[in-house]
Amino acid sequence: MKKLLTATLALAALSLMATSALSADKKILAVVVKGLDNPFFEQINLGCQKWNKENASSEYECLYTGPASSADEAGEVQIVEDLLNRADVAAIAISPSNAPLMANLLKKVQPKIPVMTIDADLSEADAGLRKTYLGTDNYLMGVKFAEHLKKLKPEGGTVCLQLGNVAAANINARAAGTRDTLSGKKGIERLAGEGGWTEIDGCPVFTNDQIDLANQQMADTFTAHPNLTAFMLIGGWAQFAPQAYAQVTDQVMDKLKSKSLAIVAGDTLPPQMDALKAGRSHVQVGQRPFEMGYRAPTVMLDLIGGKPVDSIIYTGLDECTQENADSCIGG
Structure with missing residues (x-):
């Protein structure tokens, strides 16, 4: 367990370093996850970073961030609010830990930039607060x-x-x-x-x-x-x-x-x-978290550009059993 805690703290530190290393002249496509302590979300980060490498000449950059702990629901809301108040943030993708709490923030702030959800969605009643959901059915x-x-x-x-x-x-x-x-x-x-x-x-x-x-x-x-x-x-x-x-x-x-x-x-x-x-x-x-992180910046750019985007974009599932464990992982 100590090794796991050390590893997750290291992931959090790396993510914070990546945040500080963002190019000052680039616009931010923010991806906010529930917590940096969850290895699942690190796969989203890897997808985000792959997009950055493939689009190094773009005027936009994917920023992966979130609270240190997945249990910090209020911390995630605060991070989103801070990002929405930044002039260099062009769009944001959120994996809400507490969907009603996040919806309350979006109602209060009424963002001027495109907001989407990733991995986790808002409730059906609050779905109008985001442009699209990218992730698992x-x-x-x-x-x-x-x-x-x-x-x-x-x-x-x-x-x-x-x-x-x-x-x-x-x-x-x-x-x-x-x-x-x-x-x-x-x-x-x-x-x-x-x-x-x-x-x-x-x-x-x-x-x-x-x-x-x-x-x-x-x-x-x-x-x-x-x-x-x-x-x-x-x-x-x-x-x-x-x-x-x-x-x-x-x-x-x-x-x-x-x-x-x-x-x-x-x-x-x-x-x-x-x-x-x-x-x-x-x-x-x-689920396919790497794909979520990799596709999110492109979806956000489509939203910024006013292109038509489906209200829900599913990324698929892999069904693995002991019998097919060597071949069950898809894209």
Whole structure:
């Protein structure tokens, strides 16, 4: 865990250095993520930096930034407000940690520059506050979680969903897709036998995007519910700390091997694919964060130029199982 904290602090430091190193004569295309401590968002950064390298002669430059901690919802809002007040910022792409809180800011400030969302969207009611959303079809991602779980466990059983922040619209959409598909009904807020599935007491659990907490929640759940049928990581938090995740899953490896316990998880970063291949999960449904970061500057330039842009731009999903783990990653 110490190595992980050191690595994430280093990523944060590098991002801050990149911010300070921006060319003074260039206009900024800002990409604001939920937190610099999450390896998922570093993939967005890498996409942003690739765009910069390929467009070195452009008058625009992609800036990747966000609060140091993914739990700092107010900090992200403050960063967005500061950027909106800067004369050199030409457009902004936001991954809102707390969608209602971010929407309140946009209503108050009423930005004069194009605003889009990336990775996570605003609520449907607030969608008019942004020009477009670039990222995952999160409801569909939840559907895919459930479809794979139903293949693993056609008779149903007990399940625990691990979510992120209570107000994270993207995570909540995945949870909705999961519950609707498992239950066979729309609008299920908590599974209570529908479709053969029941959410156990104490679940869902909310990580608040904290990796150490995610692993502790898993360990506690496995101890308290030895007959649990399935654990679903609606986001990849626990797996972002490979050593800690290995220790947690060690206590249930016999169950994972026999598939008496199924683990279905979000995202397909390298440590997560290693976990899948090692039998520490059964399914990984992956987003494409690098593509998000790479495409965002171009979309922002289209918005600046007044070009037509779809209100939603989906970047696709990768569905990985232990059987196809070597070939499942797409673009």
